[in-house]
Amino acid sequence: MTYSIKEVADMMNVEPSTLRYYDSMGLLPGVKRVNGRRVFEDKDFKWLRVLNCMKKINMPIDKIKVYVELAEKGDSTLQERFDMILEQKEIVLGQIDELKNCLKEFEYKEWYYTEAIKAGTEKVVENVTSCSPTLEVDTIPKNKKEGK
Amino acid sequence: MTYSIKEVADMMNVEPSTLRYYDSMGLLPGVKRVNGRRVFEDKDFKWLRVLNCMKKINMPIDKIKVYVELAEKGDSTLQERFDMILEQKEIVLGQIDELKNCLKEFEYKEWYYTEAIKAGTEKVVENVTSCSPTLEVDTIPKNKKEGK
DNA sequence: ATACAAGTTAAAGTTAACTTTAAGTCAAGA
DNA sequence: TCTTGACTTAAAGTTAACTTTAACTTGTAT
Numbered sequence: 001m002t003y004s005i006k007e008v009a010d011m012m013n014v015e016p017s018t019l020r021y022y023d024s025m026g027l028l029p030g031v032k033r034v035n036g037r038r039v040f041e042d043k044d045f046k047w048l049r050v051l052n053c054m055k056k057i058n059m060p061i062d063k064i065k066v067y068v069e070l071a072e073k074g075d076s077t078l079q080e081r082f083d084m085i086l087e088q089k090e091i092v093l094g095q096i097d098e099l100k101n102c103l104k105e106f107e108y109k110e111w112y113y114t115e116a117i118k119a120g121t122e123k124v125v126e127n128v129t130s131c132s133p134t135l136e137v138d139t140i141p142k143n144k145k146e147g148k
Numbered sequence: 149m150t151y152s153i154k155e156v157a158d159m160m161n162v163e164p165s166t167l168r169y170y171d172s173m174g175l176l177p178g179v180k181r182v183n184g185r186r187v188f189e190d191k192d193f194k195w196l197r198v199l200n201c202m203k204k205i206n207m208p209i210d211k212i213k214v215y216v217e218l219a220e221k222g223d224s225t226l227q228e229r230f231d232m233i234l235e236q237k238e239i240v241l242g243q244i245d246e247l248k249n250c251l252k253e254f255e256y257k258e259w260y261y262t263e264a265i266k267a268g269t270e271k272v273v274e275n276v277t278s279c280s281p282t283l284e285v286d287t288i289p290k291n292k293k294e295g296k
Numbered sequence: 297a298t299a300c301a302a303g304t305t306a307a308a309g310t311t312a313a314c315t316t317t318a319a320g321t322c323a324a325g326a
Numbered sequence: 327t328c329t330t331g332a333c334t335t336a337a338a339g340t341t342a343a344c345t346t347t348a349a350c351t352t353g354t355a356t
Contacts, residue, residue, distance in 0.1 A: 017345060035352060037303050053250040075269045082261035089254040092247055099244045102201040106237040113230035121223045165315060185333055
């Protein structure tokens with residue numbers, strides 16, 4: 001089974017131009033061409049799924065490219081790729097944790113407004129503090145700082 | 149207790165210039181000045197914690213500003229603010245879900261490389277597919293598309 | 297045959313969110 | 327009194343990640 005760039009773009013919920021941009025950045029290795037047009041095969045989807053994940057955790061394109069280049073070198077880079085995956089796993093765990101804290105804050109606010117709307121005024125709740133008493137500090141390194 | 153811009157910036161793990169930028173965008177309402185300098189008080193931290201969460205779920209500054217402006221109008225906007233909070237809660241739930249799927253992919257890759265390293269080659273695993281058989285489609289609207 | 301839809305490239309344009317710069321104010325310590 | 331460090335502003339600069347444009351090619355339907 002083969003797919004056009006538009007079909008793949010629709011599956012990934014991105015524009016075809018975005019996939020062309022990724023390709024130009026070296027993030028789509030091994031995609032075939034027929035009459036100059038990109039033709040995606042089933043084997044390409046394995047990587048597209050990983051790419052999708054890397055994008056979702058905000059891994060910068062430059063860093064994804066490092067991974068791609070390691071993969072292209074073959075078995076000699078297995079350990080390095082393993083290390084990168086482990087690092088990204090830790091990052092996504094941290095992100096999930098942060099988002100769970102945000103969820104708590106929004107749930108508190110949901111309660112807060114529910115009570116305020118009942119009473120017709122915020123005055124009844126404005127001195128009730130959220131469960132989390134302090135400002136959360138990032139556990140995740142900023143992407144822009146990753147490369148330093 | 150009061151805090152300087154640097155102290156607050158350190159607590160939030162951002163640059164003082166970022167807080168000044170937020171202020172210039174209207175995201176820091178009610179911050180006092182002494183001799184022209186910003187002085188943060190305990191009451192400001194309530195909002196800073198919410199702001200922190202809004203930033204972490206990638207809520208665009210323009211949209212955060214809408215919320216701030218509603219809050220400044222007082223009790224007449226309680227329902228609108230409640231609706232915004234609910235919407236953001238749904239967004240963060242979707243994000244957590246997406247990240248959990250990414251985590252699965254990275255855990256699969258961790259296993260994949262563990263086996264490959266043991267064997268000295270990827271060949272032993274390269275035909276083993278991850279648990280998630282399809283490309284995930286975004287459940288979360290892109291921030292850039294939110295405003296349309 | 298001809299039009300149309302969907303693909304191609306290189307290059308320029310856009311956007312959001314900062315970040316830096318330059319020029320200045322102010323309070324405290326030597 | 328002078329210097330230092332932390333603050334201030336407005337405006338310009340930066341960056342990453344697309345997105346659009348213009349000019350072109352190709353396969354399919356009428």
